[in-house]
Amino acid sequence: MYKMFNKRIIPILIVIFVDIVGFGFILPLLPFYAKIFGANATTIGFLFASYSFAQFLAVPIFGKISDIYGRKFALIISTIGDFIGFLMFGLASSIFMLFVGRMISGLTGSNYAVAQAYISDVTSEEERSKSFGLLGATFGLGFVIGPFLGGVLSIWGISTPALVAAGISFFNLIAIYLFLPESLKKETNTIESRISLIPDMRPILQSRKLIALFSIDAIFGFAFIIFQATFSLYSQYRFGLSAQMIGYMFAYIGILIVLVQGYLVGQLLEVFQERPLIFASTVLMTLSLLGWAFTQNIIMLLLILIPLSLAGGIYEIIISSLLSKSVEKNKVGEILGISSSIDTLARIIAPVLGGFLFQFFGTSAPGIFAAILTLGILTFIIKVRWVTECKKEYRYF
Numbered sequence: 001m002y003k004m005f006n007k008r009i010i011p012i013l014i015v016i017f018v019d020i021v022g023f024g025f026i027l028p029l030l031p032f033y034a035k036i037f038g039a040n041a042t043t044i045g046f047l048f049a050s051y052s053f054a055q056f057l058a059v060p061i062f063g064k065i066s067d068i069y070g071r072k073f074a075l076i077i078s079t080i081g082d083f084i085g086f087l088m089f090g091l092a093s094s095i096f097m098l099f100v101g102r103m104i105s106g107l108t109g110s111n112y113a114v115a116q117a118y119i120s121d122v123t124s125e126e127e128r129s130k131s132f133g134l135l136g137a138t139f140g141l142g143f144v145i146g147p148f149l150g151g152v153l154s155i156w157g158i159s160t161p162a163l164v165a166a167g168i169s170f171f172n173l174i175a176i177y178l179f180l181p182e183s184l185k186k187e188t189n190t191i192e193s194r195i196s197l198i199p200d201m202r203p204i205l206q207s208r209k210l211i212a213l214f215s216i217d218a219i220f221g222f223a224f225i226i227f228q229a230t231f232s233l234y235s236q237y238r239f240g241l242s243a244q245m246i247g248y249m250f251a252y253i254g255i256l257i258v259l260v261q262g263y264l265v266g267q268l269l270e271v272f273q274e275r276p277l278i279f280a281s282t283v284l285m286t287l288s289l290l291g292w293a294f295t296q297n298i299i300m301l302l303l304i305l306i307p308l309s310l311a312g313g314i315y316e317i318i319i320s321s322l323l324s325k326s327v328e329k330n331k332v333g334e335i336l337g338i339s340s341s342i343d344t345l346a347r348i349i350a351p352v353l354g355g356f357l358f359q360f361f362g363t364s365a366p367g368i369f370a371a372i373l374t375l376g377i378l379t380f381i382i383k384v385r386w387v388t389e390c391k392k393e394y395r396y397f
Helices: 006-027 030-036 043-070 069-091 095-107 111-122 124-157 159-180 208-239 244-267 274-294 300-323 328-362 365-383
Strands: none
Touching: 006 069, 006 111, 006 124, 006 159, 006 365, 030 043, 043 069, 043 111, 043 328, 069 111, 069 159, 069 328, 111 124, 111 244, 111 300, 124 159, 124 208, 124 244, 208 244, 208 274, 208 300, 208 328, 208 365, 244 274, 244 300, 274 300, 274 365, 300 328
């Protein structure tokens, strides 16, 4: 697929694909399952948020665990948590058990960040963005296939997808233990890094480049999640789309992102450096969000989703690549874990803010607000040249 495709990433891509397919089994069925136990809309909202909150707390710690004890060990612990969480969910006899199952899955739901660190270990800086693109495409493909299969499995009972997901996690655990080689070299596990599992924020606070990268990562991610969180409401109220049609829309977006991250990112990196791609994707996202806010028909919406998905797919990959290149090898897992934690925090806050804007200011308000956020990033990137000029020292310029 790529001129510089690294075959060493194939095992971790398979692990992540299987993991995400299993995760996707139960995601669309969560509200229906919760209603069996009498949960109202607010309770279901908290059930969704419980996973993200637990993940927010745990991902940076798992990133550091992977730096100290190895990527394979962290993936094994994470997959065990998935297995227990899915099993509890499938066997739940109360809403309390649903919450416990989701919290366990969230506390150990760090596979993606660890997989990014794994890929950083086995790839050169030149091929890293392309490899991250393949990881993102694998993740997206799993999310396209998982919910579809979950819907099919629900024919045999609403708990069936969760139990099958538990079985998939169990076999994934065995595969990781038997077939996944450790990527982290022993010499990177320094004695100093073993002192504490709590993430060390000093490298970030002492580096203007890291502060800049984390800031634009958080703001861009927040803007994109506002779009994701309000898209269903927007489509329903503005165009009168059914739940089934909205599901097709999400599948359409997922396929676009898979194509972008799995193929287009690599092709663009053959021609352009990462910094111009960051700038171009921010411009494209700003214009696309404004277009989304004021779209008046379905055809225009389908067209607007193409550049919007393109910008989101490129940005996610490039930012992760730049973060991984800005620190030493023994800090990569921790830094990417912190990045994932920030993204998870955005997934807790952005839906609430997006819903508020939608309810009180109209269907266009979330898109306009998100575009203002990305416009701020654009201004920042133009004024601050060192944002994407990452090196491996922790120092001010």
